[in-house]
Amino acid sequence: MEEQKDLFDHLKLGKIDTPDATYFDQLAKNVIASQEVKVIPLYKKPIVWLSSAAAAIVILVVVNYSAPEESTDALLALNDIPTEDVLAYVDKHIEDFDVEMLSEMVPSENIEAIQLSEPIENNPITTPKTEETKINFDNIDTEDILDYINSEEIDIYDLDEFELL
Amino acid sequence: MTKHPEDDDIVHLFKKGGNHTNTAFNQIVAKYGDILYRQIRAITKNHEFTNDVLQNVLVKVYQNLAKFKGDSALYTWMYRIARNETLNFLDKEKRRTGIDIDEPILEIMLGHSSLDSMTSEKISDLLTRAVNTLPEKQAAVFQLKYFEELKYSEISKKLNTSEGALKASFHHAKQKIEVFILDQLNH
Numbered sequence: 001m002e003e004q005k006d007l008f009d010h011l012k013l014g015k016i017d018t019p020d021a022t023y024f025d026q027l028a029k030n031v032i033a034s035q036e037v038k039v040i041p042l043y044k045k046p047i048v049w050l051s052s053a054a055a056a057i058v059i060l061v062v063v064n065y066s067a068p069e070e071s072t073d074a075l076l077a078l079n080d081i082p083t084e085d086v087l088a089y090v091d092k093h094i095e096d097f098d099v100e101m102l103s104e105m106v107p108s109e110n111i112e113a114i115q116l117s118e119p120i121e122n123n124p125i126t127t128p129k130t131e132e133t134k135i136n137f138d139n140i141d142t143e144d145i146l147d148y149i150n151s152e153e154i155d156i157y158d159l160d161e162f163e164l165l
Numbered sequence: 166m167t168k169h170p171e172d173d174d175i176v177h178l179f180k181k182g183g184n185h186t187n188t189a190f191n192q193i194v195a196k197y198g199d200i201l202y203r204q205i206r207a208i209t210k211n212h213e214f215t216n217d218v219l220q221n222v223l224v225k226v227y228q229n230l231a232k233f234k235g236d237s238a239l240y241t242w243m244y245r246i247a248r249n250e251t252l253n254f255l256d257k258e259k260r261r262t263g264i265d266i267d268e269p270i271l272e273i274m275l276g277h278s279s280l281d282s283m284t285s286e287k288i289s290d291l292l293t294r295a296v297n298t299l300p301e302k303q304a305a306v307f308q309l310k311y312f313e314e315l316k317y318s319e320i321s322k323k324l325n326t327s328e329g330a331l332k333a334s335f336h337h338a339k340q341k342i343e344v345f346i347l348d349q350l351n352h
Contacts, residue, residue: 006277007277007279007280007343007346007347008339008343009274010273010274010275010276010277010280011271011272011273011274011280011288011292012271012272012273012274013270013271013272013311013312014268014269014270014271014272016203016206016207016267016270016312017206017212017267018199018202018203018206019202019212021195024194024195024198024199024202025191025194025195027194027198027216027219027220027223028190028191028194028195028198028223030220031190031194031220031223031224031227032187032190032191032227034224035224035227035228036187
């Protein structure tokens, strides 16, 4: 029992190596850096963008479904546009359309009818603009014509009679 | 000797938030970093391990100090975190091959029959295990008095406890440790 009381008197405590103050300063900085919240502006958060896009889609869907009369009215209003205006518009913007888009806009049962239909009377597209497109060769100098043929490397013997007229 | 702010002031500053939090945290590390370091290293016996554990401890301190209610002294609270983190770490790090281990923290003096056949490594391990069996507050007192060799007046400030209570606590801690070690030696 006596030995138990003296135990610590027979133990010598060694020194534990301890880093200097700079180590602890750096350690504190590391911990703070790891814990500080990075503040991201709301508009930079992807979730905000996704939420906004989703909300916009929902609104569009709801508006489209909740206002069918307006869509119908808009389509009916197209009937009031004169055919000539429509054709003029199409002629002017024909480069903006592609075949796929045009075919999607036409009901499949009508495609054959369109292909078989006669040219519309006075259709500025199907009716040749004889007056405007006809070239008056009388006013063109013969040398200019020959220069053109040479520059285009056209063999005059390849041209048929109709073209020459 | 560096004059550190009082614990209550540090905690109050930490809870203010913003830059105050970081300032207070730096004060905590400056005041208690080395003590916590030695507490951990006495068990892990290696700087790299100690560094890892201490970093985890400080992260927990940073994350939880705002919720600290002052039911115990600040050091006692951190001592508990450090002890738990160290023991958890040791559970995960069973293998220590190829790691440089510190010299034993205790050296055996001649004259005690029970210690004659002991090595310094063995008695150091027993002491560490014995301290870990103590109640938290008692272990903290023993840590500060025996390993840190602080005066009772200094410990009193850190633990918000009277010097008389600290003397009694340290005395009981030593008795329990002696019983634990001798019991282990006799089996």
